[in-house]
Amino acid sequence: MKALKHKILEEGNVLSESVLKVDSFLNHQIDPVLMQQIGQEFAQRFKDAGITKVLTLESSGIAPSVMTALELGVKTVFARKRKSLTLIDGLYSAEVYSFTKKESNEISVSEQYISKEDNVLVIDDFLANGQAALGLTDIVEQSGATLVGIGIVIEKGFQTGRALLEERGIRVESLAIIDSLADGKVTFKEEL
């Protein structure tokens, strides 16, 4: 997605060979026009998939998900993060390990908002090691709903997330795939 890649090149901050900071338009400040374009792009890519619900994770997934859900004419649900794994009635829960923060969080979604009749599109801001995406996938499985695919705003193509998801047969659509962050420079994967 051209507008997104342009924004990453202009405003992204390469902090190390594996860390890209995009706080100026996605993770802290949000550019709503870009979010609208992102929503339109995800909706376009999944338009024939019969999606009935968009699932994401607080907080950075919310803006792209709301815009995608608006375009698709469905509702979106954000999974909540908690520190500890506490089983609570009426919640689907999964554990998500963060390699960056070296800690586990529980994520959970009320059973009221995903049912086995749903066709779910999962949206997240970043795909790196795939742990958050796998946690959301786990929640979709618990609900008995169908996982249609995963839409990612920015994929770190040099990490293992995509492989982990694709080996489970999950369709992954990323709007920008980063090949390398070496030498403080963002290089995108060439598109075919």
Place this chain on the structure above:
Amino acid sequence: MKALKHKILEEGNVLSESVLKVDSFLNHQIDPVLMQQIGQEFAQRFKDAGITKVLTLESSGIAPSVMTALELGVKTVFARKRKSLTLIDGLYSAEVYSFTKKESNEISVSEQYISKEDNVLVIDDFLANGQAALGLTDIVEQSGATLVGIGIVIEKGFQTGRALLEERGIRVESLAIIDSLADGKVTFKEEL
């Protein structure tokens, strides 16, 4: 705002005389069409105020803020919540006490995203005791920016939040003001 009040009456869950749960369209599942209408309504009410930035608090403030910012043609920033008050360079921070959870959280915003030239509209999902709104106000003051007003999706009119804000001369615009949650029933304040 008619569509919002209708939704509250249809889907809101009165848990006690002071607690209204709106997880089906605002705080967990999000109705993007309603969020768009909310954004249009806030933009309409503040259209002549020269707003340059919308400030909110993760997570439930993000959806209405992104839609408001889209309508106003500006960017939005969400303050992050943390457990402990740790002074970090480059951040505006404030402490917010939650009467519901009986705990304090630190909220913070990077100095990069609000400057003294900004005219800031603060948006939040609920106004009850006004603690979150005061914390956001505090952050705007630290930045030297001008606080144009506070836009609230649902105000609990029987709590002290509005009085605390208005005695500081802050303009408060709420899209639905609840007068009472007695007897498991939502009663709105009559509009003049």
